Amino acid sequence: MTHSSAPRHLAIIGGLGRLAGADLHGKLLRTLAARGATGRYRVTFEQSRYERGAGTGAEPALIGGRKLYLYDSMELLEQCRADGVLLPCFISHTFLDELQAELHVPVLNMMTALARHLDDAGPRRLGVLCTSYVRERGLFERYFGAATLLYPSDETQAGCVLPAMYGDDGVLAGHAGGAALERLHRACEDLLAQGAELIVPGASEIAVLAGALRERGLPVVDSHQVYVDHALAHHEGQRPPAFKLGIIGGIGPAATVDFMQKIIRNTSAERDQDHIRLIVDHNPQIPDRTANLVGQGADPTLALYSACKRLEANGAALIAMPCNTAHAYVARLQPGLSVPIVNMLSETVRHIGEHCAGHATVGLLATTGTVDSGVYHEAARGAAFELIVPDAAHQALVMEAIYGKLGVKAGHVDGACREQLLRALAHLAERGATVVILGCTELPLLLPEHPAYEAGGRAVVLLDPTAILARRCVALSAGAGG
Known part of the structure; x- marks a missing residue:
């Protein structure tokens, strides 16, 4: 969407971390107000409860549940016609492609936002404060391959970073300062001692405290503000659905x-x-x-x-x-x-024109409903061939082959039903048909498509409209990028 009369609808999923979601939501609203753009945007804050589970290492076991939770939340926002979803959760960005593949609504990528922002800033030694799971999954390596990435020592990660997020006095427990802030300060000092030029919060709980850390003179990027600025600057629009x-x-x-x-x-x-x-x-x-x-x-x-x-x-x-x-x-x-x-009927007639040119008489074996409705004759109107159908006696054989007690709809593909169909086919061939359409989708189960089937003393091209339709659908899917 561009700047038109309808406001752009942005949605935030806030249930994965309540303080993190609220922090991003607040920054988005304050930025819109500062830019005088409040009237051009509709903002939805989706705050369903997500049960994360206890412990600092729970992510691997619970990642499947997180995916399903996010899919349900985003599908709801898609139904609400959101133009874009903001997801303040780095763990979830490790499987963002999986989510996006199942959704039309674009999920704005926080990692892309940081990569663009830091590419402009130019530092090559980046300190990263994140969960152990995000580090193990190599999320930052995917987006910052040219930079030197520095992480806290194992001791600092276990004693400062993880308790600041997951501890009883950590951000996930609702504490946006105090002991959590002090622990993160020590983690930043660890990274600076390693030579980090900038420190990037790789967890939204840490991004909540980015401002407080910056006030202490630490070179910490405000990941959430960068995300907000990126979301307002880039209008991705609905993704084209997969075929x-x-x-x-x-x-x-x-x-x-x-x-x-x-x-x-x-x-x-x-x-x-x-x-x-x-x-x-x-x-x-x-x-x-x-x-x-x-x-x-x-x-x-x-x-x-x-x-x-x-x-x-x-x-x-x-x-x-x-x-x-x-x-x-x-x-x-x-x-x-x-x-x-x-x-399927139009595609069959088109196929005859392209592959059976010169055949003057085409026979049709089909249900009486198809024959009487005239749909094949209508599809063949203007074609360079005459379309003929069986006489009443042979049409009755076709119907018995399809609907009879020993017919194909009753599960039979050989015996009496096939013999009945062959008699009707020979009848059309004797009347001059050199191409015959198997114009009921059950008939190719009795008599497959064939380029030169012997019937009525001559070779007859047997056409299977189902196969023609299948080939056409496959070709159309390729043209659509499917």
Whole structure:
């Protein structure tokens, strides 16, 4: 967001350390007031309770709980449309990339703020006051690789730094002075004796006392003020979400699994993380599409639409429906959606134009609902081929292969259902079809895609719209950076 009529919304997560969160919040408000910018910002202070656990070395065992706590807090702020989140916690910055990967709202990076600030200041010998966990994780080394980093001696760390934070009279216990301040003073002297030019608080509890330490003449950076200045100067905006493909599943169930397998098979990947993120709303209770289109069956429009909206709400960039017949409802669904449904029928017609040029007659094997709705004929309008469908007797064979007691929807992939489908295929080939669309997503389970299948005395190209849709979704994901 830039300077417009709507205020920029910044949020602070303050529950990890109450004094630390309050210190950052106060500095943000005072800075806004000093700049006359209060009216241009909305500030939210999220102060949920976080149970850290006792002891100075509790971080490794509890880090998983800290991650979940922060995710819940940030997801809430994301729903509140925060433009940026400030996180006054160095421990949490050790896994900031993990958090950010799951969120759209940008988490403003306190380490980046310090790195930019200290790069301007120019010192090369930096003293760091932080928890043992932050030091072990090498957080400062990630951002200050060119600087000489100095840490307190083991004795000073154990006797001064950790008690100043975690002790009964430390900052986490609510004490912002007294013994905690004295201990940190001694820790600063340790760093200065090692040759530190500047001292950087690497724990927000220590940043709370930065001002008091500076008043004693110690060269301590106010990490929280640097963080505030950085947040006000850098407008990162919402992060583009990682690509997610939404799938309306359950129409039918086996076809959904088949489609997902085709997505995986068509993705170039060397490891799990190279595959596309899928969000599947698998609802077999969506009313039967063919029963609605050819008879008095329940209307599936609302169920399909609600599935689309759930996928949309969960960040889907595209929606795929591995059901040919359901595409009869796309014209009703798409106007209410902010993400596109990848039209399997249109993609199949496009594929024929690109890969089957010169074939004058294309046959369609599909449910009676798909045939009667005319959706494939509409998709093929203007194409350089004639689209033909089986006669009534052979269409009845197709329906029996799909819906019969021994059909594919009943779990059968061989035997009578396959023979019925082959008879319908031969019928189309005898009428001149040299390309046949397997226009029900269950049919490729009986008869796979094939470049030259022998049927009716001639070679026929068998096309699997599910596979075509899968390949198209994979290509679109690559174009979106997925």
